[in-house]
Amino acid sequence: SDEAPLALLCDWLDPQSQLTKRFLLWFHESSRQVEMRDIVKNRVFLKKSPAPEALHRDDLILGAKINVYGRMLSIVDFADETTRRKLQGDGERLGLVVQENLKRQIGAIVKVCESFGLRISKLRMVKEDGGQRIIGELFGARGGVQKDLEAALLQGFGAGTAVLPEYPEIEDTGSTASYDSTACAVILPH
Numbered sequence: 001s002d003e004a005p006l007a008l009l010c011d012w013l014d015p016q017s018q019l020t021k022r023f024l025l026w027f028h029e030s031s032r033q034v035e036m037r038d039i040v041k042n043r044v045f046l047k048k049s050p051a052p053e054a055l056h057r058d059d060l061i062l063g064a065k066i067n068v069y070g071r072m073l074s075i076v077d078f079a080d081e082t083t084r085r086k087l088q089g090d091g092e093r094l095g096l097v098v099q100e101n102l103k104r105q106i107g108a109i110v111k112v113c114e115s116f117g118l119r120i121s122k123l124r125m126v127k128e129d130g131g132q133r134i135i136g137e138l139f140g141a142r143g144g145v146q147k148d149l150e151a152a153l154l155q156g157f158g159a160g161t162a163v164l165p166e167y168p169e170i171e172d173t174g175s176t177a178s179y180d181s182t183a184c185a186v187i188l189p190h
Contacts, residue, residue: 003028003029003030004082005026005027005028005029005035006026006027006028006029006057006060006083006086006087007024007025007026007078007079007080007082007083008024008025008026008027008060008075008077008078008079008083009022009023009024009025009039009075009076009077009078009079010022010023010024010025010036010066010073010074010075010076011023011073011074011076012071012072012073012074013072021038021040022038022039022040022076023036023037023038023039023045023073024036024037024039024079025068025073025075027051027055027057027060028048028051029057032050032051033048033049033050033051034046034048034049034050034051034052034055034068035047035048035049036068046068046069049069052067052068052069054067055067055068057087058119060075060087061075061087061119061121061139062075062076062077062078062121063075063121063122064121088139093137093138093139093166093167094118094137094138094139094145094146094149094163094164094165094166094167095135095136095137095138095163095164095165095166095167095168096109096113096120096134096135096136096137096138096161096162096163096164097133097134097135097161097162097164097168098133098134098135098136098160098161099131099133099160099161100131100132100133101160102134102157102160102161103125103132103134105157106134108156108157109153109156109157109161112149112152112153112156113138113149115152116145116148116149116152117140117145118138118139118140118145118149119138119139119140120136120137120138121136121137121139122135122136122137122167123135123136123137124136135167135168136167137167138163146163146165149163150162150163
């Protein structure tokens, strides 16, 4: 095949040594094959092999975690400009902020965003100013959808959402998990 593979830099936490190892992953879209090279040792880690069934081009976004033959890889960067252009495109990148009172409606909010041709990455819940918020990065649509998306979210969900021109950089303040109504069970083997 003449088409250049998609090249990504990925990190993998080795559970034995507890070291993070950096790999160059090539995804051959036309032949649905993957190959990997260990960057530090500069040697082949995985020869060209069939890509896992669950791995698709849409999964190859920065910050995503993908499973390649039992290894959970974190995509940290694009390895070349061609891959950057193909996967990021010229599409718009926006930030999304959802207030705590709308967290049960996040599925509907995501559906509205997707109806504008946007995909979501880096979706997470953060603690801020004594409350919780859900933030995410939207990308993929072409040509000024920010105002239309804001209007649709305002109409559907009120003032609890905001669409920003970029992903909001919020300092991580720890876990948002609350343990006020939980139980712990320890099951011992016979």
